[in-house]
Amino acid sequence: MGSILMTPGVDLKGYHIIEYLGCCTGEVLLTEGDLSGATKAAIERMEEEAARVGANGVIGMNIQYSNFRENMTFVVANGTAVRAEPSRQEAEASPEILYALPVTNYNTELPFQMLKVRIRSDSAVQLLFAPIKNSQITALSVHLYFVNLFGETILFKQVPFLEIKNTAGVCYTEACKLDFPYGVLGQFTSAVVSVRKYVRNGLVYSCKKEDKDISLDSTRLQELRIQYGQDVVSGYVAGVSTWTCLCGKENAYSAAVCARCGREKGLFQEEVKENSLQTVLEQARKLNSVKEIWNYMLEYQKGNGNPIPNSVLTLVRDSAALERLYGNQKEDCIRKLVELINK
Numbered sequence: 001m002g003s004i005l006m007t008p009g010v011d012l013k014g015y016h017i018i019e020y021l022g023c024c025t026g027e028v029l030l031t032e033g034d035l036s037g038a039t040k041a042a043i044e045r046m047e048e049e050a051a052r053v054g055a056n057g058v059i060g061m062n063i064q065y066s067n068f069r070e071n072m073t074f075v076v077a078n079g080t081a082v083r084a085e086p087s088r089q090e091a092e093a094s095p096e097i098l099y100a101l102p103v104t105n106y107n108t109e110l111p112f113q114m115l116k117v118r119i120r121s122d123s124a125v126q127l128l129f130a131p132i133k134n135s136q137i138t139a140l141s142v143h144l145y146f147v148n149l150f151g152e153t154i155l156f157k158q159v160p161f162l163e164i165k166n167t168a169g170v171c172y173t174e175a176c177k178l179d180f181p182y183g184v185l186g187q188f189t190s191a192v193v194s195v196r197k198y199v200r201n202g203l204v205y206s207c208k209k210e211d212k213d214i215s216l217d218s219t220r221l222q223e224l225r226i227q228y229g230q231d232v233v234s235g236y237v238a239g240v241s242t243w244t245c246l247c248g249k250e251n252a253y254s255a256a257v258c259a260r261c262g263r264e265k266g267l268f269q270e271e272v273k274e275n276s277l278q279t280v281l282e283q284a285r286k287l288n289s290v291k292e293i294w295n296y297m298l299e300y301q302k303g304n305g306n307p308i309p310n311s312v313l314t315l316v317r318d319s320a321a322l323e324r325l326y327g328n329q330k331e332d333c334i335r336k337l338v339e340l341i342n343k
């Protein structure tokens with residue numbers, strides 16, 4: 001026995017009942033000894049009866065004990081025999097999602113950003129990613145690195161993912177079964193998804209650029225993603241001739257919007273004291289000479305509780321001295337300032 005599904009309730013989880021086959025019972029008369037053995041025997045007889053009428057399940061099962069005479073107990077198991085089929089929805093949804101590992105790398109060549117790797121109880125994995133500018137991705141081939149607490153990795157190469165569904169701006173791949181070594185599933189803390197190829201509008205693209213690591217800590221990253229969108233991997237960084245967008249793309253300094261995602265320049269800058277320095281830097285860029293920058297900084301110092309560090313002032317003062325000797329030093333000064341401030 002044991003192939004009969006049983007429940008004291010009215011439905012069998014994961015199945016739907018297609019036929020009711022009537023009452024089934026199993027009885028045992030116990031004269032001495034083992035009550036639990038007698039109960040088991042009564043249930044077995046009930047199962048046999050259910051199987052005889054073609055059932056594969058019993059619902060509303062209960063056990064009754066009645067003292068028939070002294071030292072004689074009647075044990076009766078009864079229920080309703082049914083025929084049931086696994087419900088398709090339950091069968092598909094049944095593997096449990098055990099972990100959703102954060103993806104710690106990015107690649108600005110891609111028209112999407114990987115977000116998470118789900119690992120299911122049947123050791124299948126599923127990728128979640130955020131498309132950029134509504135790009136339609138229909139297939140992926142990736143190298144998957146699972147990273148544990150000690151930074152050790154397990155690598156699966158060229159894992160294909162097809163049948164990608166977009167739900168409310170996040171894409172979910174189908175689940176792909178991987179051959180994990182026994183017992184390692186619970187050890188991973190993060191994942192690196194290195195996309196090798198992807199299919200977009202029916203064309204296959206190969207990835208050449210190197211992956212980069214996301215350097216924001218996970219709490220900050222989460223905050224930024226809630227505020228600015230799921231594809232965020234970086235804060236805004238102003239360089240000498242470029243600026244880095246929240247999506248990680250480096251754009252020419254003259255570009256007002258990101259060439260990859262269309263975000264505006266300067267959208268999120270690191271706050272606290274770097275923020276005021278970035279403001280000073282932005283202002284300095286608009287001025288025409290180091291002399292003007294120097295005067296601006298002196299003015300700024302007067303009315304500001306957040307003073308400019310001495311290292312910055314020294315740099316500008318020295319540049320101003322050079323300017324008096326050799327002519328305009330603005331570009332050189334800005335370059336050095338950027339290096340110092342972004343250090």
Ligand SMILES: [Zn+2]
Nearest residue numbers: 245247258261
């Ligand atoms: Zn961008």
